[in-house]
Amino acid sequence: MLFAIDIGHNCPPDTGAVSGKYKEDELAKKVGESVIALLKNRGHKAVSVTPRNASSVNSSLRQRASKANSIGADYFISIHFNSFSKQTAHGTELYVYNYRSRAKNLARLVLNNIVSLGFRNRGIKYNSFAVLAQTSMPAMLIECCFISSDIDMRIFDAQAMAIAIVNGLIGEDKKEENISGVLKVLETTYTKPSTEQSEDLAAEYLYKITPGEYRGKLVAEEEGHYAVEFLQQIGDRKVHYIFSKHCEFIDD
Template structure:
């Protein structure tokens, strides 16, 4: 895949928040390592951070133009939050359903590091509404929070974002998490990979109807959720790929769950 990585701010007059540490320094540190890790994993990476700009709006426009002109598959903008010094935690911002799927996957990996889960949020920010591909903005944590700064490890943060983006999970066996369910929003199919259904054997494809299905875990890969089923009663496998535009991941299984796919 081709990723566009934006190290938020770092381009006067577009400068970041001031806290216990400077946002610009943190986004540059995380973004630089993230680019290295994605390239080491075999992916193409475009650094979308501009070197100079006449205004904040010009800085933002250069970032989205570079992503669009290079036809990246996913755009990721790295940021650090700041508030009153009392807020803490991680949130990821996205607009489209596909982008929210990527955001969920990245957020899931970051909160494993111990940061409070502030959720996936929808906000029509400039870099999200002016990119032509799925785009997310990661607020890694709060640079004015002593709790978050004590917890922050740049290497681990970059690794978590990388894992969320390319679907690598450091756990050999996903741990069951009853808080997650897969909501199928339109009739679709479960697949063994992200390949086109027409390129896969029919016996590997399974119909699934709209409804809510319990899952043990999930990652995001190339516009698909890779969901871990609680068992292998569908196709003798417990991992299935579902096109993100046909489903959502919900955090609380508080609705009735229908029978499994057929």
């Protein structure tokens, strides 16, 4: 299957939102490049359709849709981040062209996977965005979360977001069955939504875990942390990060 991956903005004068230290361009690029790599690693074709230069925002948008159409992509996936003037807005929402869109069901799977990371579900919405209206294949635009929201940015992790998107698009990687096993927790610690320090996260995002053995699947290893999907759900997240010095993962 061939996916056209539109890494939102990243083509001056088509630039993304900025909120404090967060830039939409930078986060969309991190997630988008990881999505492309994951899709390729799992046997699919994935091509970035983000243009290198454009004379205007409209030109940038036209080029993205035109490239997706020209390569005969099966699906068009546009990756963005939201921003709002007030921090009360937070969560994930996806857009398709209209209620008849062939991408609607797939978009719901992607949304559900992202929401399982702990983000608020803002639903599937309809809009005639140029990249949705001008593409000839099923297309969706993903607003991963709000860069203007402390709630969202405490949860956000680029690799976990990319994994959630890819699992929504093509299902969970069957190869992950080969890395199921037991997480042996050596001392009382916390599971987290990302690799950030516990003291930098609000208490509601932390789950205490006591010494013992917990079955699950190793999703990733990042920055001195294990990302684990536990067999027995802990809290309302699907994937939890745990400092590797407090535990060890033993493969079956």
